[in-house]
Amino acid sequence: MASPALVAVIGSGPAGIYAAEALVKQTDGDVRVDVFDRLPTPYGLVRYGVAPDHKSIKSIAKYLQRVLENPAVRFFGCVELGRDVSRTELLDCYDAVIYSTGAMVDRQLRIPGEELPGSIAATDFVNWYCGHPDAADHSFDLSVEEVAVIGVGNVAVDVVRILAKTAGELRETDVPEQVIEALSASRVKRVHMIGRRGPAQAKFTTKEARELGELPNASIHVSPEDMDLDPASAELAGSDRKVGGNIKALSAWTGEPAAGRPRHIDVRFWRAPAEIIGSDRVEGLKLERTRLDETGRVIGTGEFETLPVGLVMRSVGYQSVPLDGVPFDERSYTVPNEGGRITGPDGDPVPREYVAGWIKRGPSGVVGTNKSDAAETVRNLLEDLEGAETNPKRTIEELLESRGLPVVTYEDWLRLDAAEIALAESLDRGERVKLARWEAMTSACRGRE
Ligand code: NAP
Secondary structure (H helix, E strand, O other): OOOOEEEEEEOOOHHHHHHHHHHHHHOOOOEEEEEEOOOOOOOHHHHHOOOOOOHHHHOHHHHHHHHHOOOOEEEEEOOOEOOOEOHHHHHHHOOEEEEOOOOOEEOOOOOOOOOOOOEEEHHHHHHHHOOOHHHOOOOOOOOOOEEEEEOOOHHHHHHHHHHHOOHHHHOOOOOOHHHHHHHHOOOOOEEEEEOOOOHHHOOOOHHHHHHHHOOOOEEEEEOHHHHOOOHHHHHHHHHOHHHHHHHHHHHOOOOOOOOOOOEEEEEEOOEEEEEEEOOOOOOEEEEEEEEEOOOOOEEEEEEEEEEOOOEEEEOOOEEOOOOOOOOOEOOOOEOOEEOOEEEOOOOOEEEEEEEOOHHHHOOOOOOOHHHHHHHHHHHHHHHHHOOOOOOOOOOHHHHHHHHOOOOEOHHHHHHHHHHHHHHHHHHOOOOOOOOOOHHHHHHHHOOOO
C-alpha cells in the first residue's frame, strides 16, 4: 500500500463522510481521502432529505463539516462518476474507491394511472422543498383540496407534515423562497396518509408520528376500525417498543378531531392502492381494503373505495441506481457486498472497490446508522490494503485539469454556505435560506451574486 493510502469516496452524504472520518481515525491520519459529489454541496440527504423543520437532525451537518475540514480530506463538488470521471479512471488514481451514492430514486407502485400528471414521487416533492437543484423548477398543483400520500414510513410523515403546515410555520426554515411562495398559495385542506397494512406494521417511528398530532393548524383522525389489531399484531404491540409507541400515539387520534383548524389529516390503514384515476390528470385514488392472511402477508378483500384526491404522492421507499461497471443486484437494488467489500458474480470480492450506506444495505435506518456501517467498510478496506501492491498510475488533479471541469472545492462551498446565511438575514428568515438553482449555486461558489 502506498503511504499515505489514497482513497476516493463517491458521494458526500452521511455514509460517504462517515467513511472519510473512519479512514482518518482508523489510520491515525495516514491517509488521503478525496470525497466527490455530483452537486456543488456536501452532506447529501442531511441537506436534501432531512425535513427542513427537523433542525436538530439537520445539525448533523456541523459534525460532518468537521470531517471535511480535516487536512487529510478534500471535497470535489460538481464531479459526477460516469459523466466526468469513469470508474476505471478512479481506480487508476486511487488505492481504493468507496461508493456511497445512496438511494435517490423512488420505488414504483406499478398500478394503472401512476404516470398521470398529479401522481408524484415523494422524492420529487422532498427534493423540491429541500431546495435540490434538480427539482428547483418543479411545480406541484397545490390548488387541489385533497391529497393522498401513499405509504406510512418516515418520509410519508415528513411529506404529510409539510403539506399540513402553513407557509408561515416554515418561514424560519431553510426552504427556498419559491417554495414558501408556492406553499403560501396552497389550497390543500385534507391529506390522507395511507398504509396497505395495519397500524402495528407502520414503518414510521413514534416520535415522528407524534409530531403530526402536535400541529397547531391541522386536526388528525384515525378511524377506530382501522385500529383493530389481529392477535399477532396485538402481541407485537406488547413486545415491541416502537410498535407499542405507535399504537399509543395513533389511538389518541381515534376520537373527535379538533375543530376549526384549516387543515385535516386522515390516517388510513388496511388500504392498498389499486389505481390512480383520471383522464388527463389525477382525479381520484382507488383503494382496495386489505387484511393479513395467516402467514402475515397482506391480501386484498375485493372491496374497493375511491378517494376524491387531486394529487397522489407516492412515498413507498427509495432505491439505488446501478453504477456503470459496478456489480448490482436488481432484486434488492443494492451492490452485492460482504461487509462493504463488493463481490462479483462469482461471489469473490472485487479488488479495491467498496460500498457504504444505502447502496450497501438498502434504504433503512437513521442518519447515525451510517456511521457504524461506514466504519465496517473501512475496517475491511484497510485490512485488504495492508501489504497490497497498489500504485496509483496518475493523479486526480491532472485528470480533472485535463477535462477543464469547473470543480467546486470546499472553500467554494463555504462561499455558497455564506451566501445562503446572508440571504436568510436579508429576508429576515431563520439561519439559512437555500439557493436551489444550479446557476445561483455555482455563481455563489465563485463569489458572485
Ligand atoms: P420505509 O420506511 O421503507 O416506508 C415505506 C412505506 O411504503 C411502508 O409503509 C411500506 O409499506 C409502503 N409501501 C411500499 N410499497 C408499497 C406499495 N406497493 N403499496 C403501498 N405501500 C407501499 O421508507 P421511507 O419512508 O422512504 O424511509 C426510508 C428510510 O429513511 C427509513 O429508514 C426511514 O426511517 C428513514 N427516514 C427517517 C426520518 C427521520 O428519522 N425523521 C425521516 C425520513 C426518512 P409496507 O411496510 O407494507 O411495505
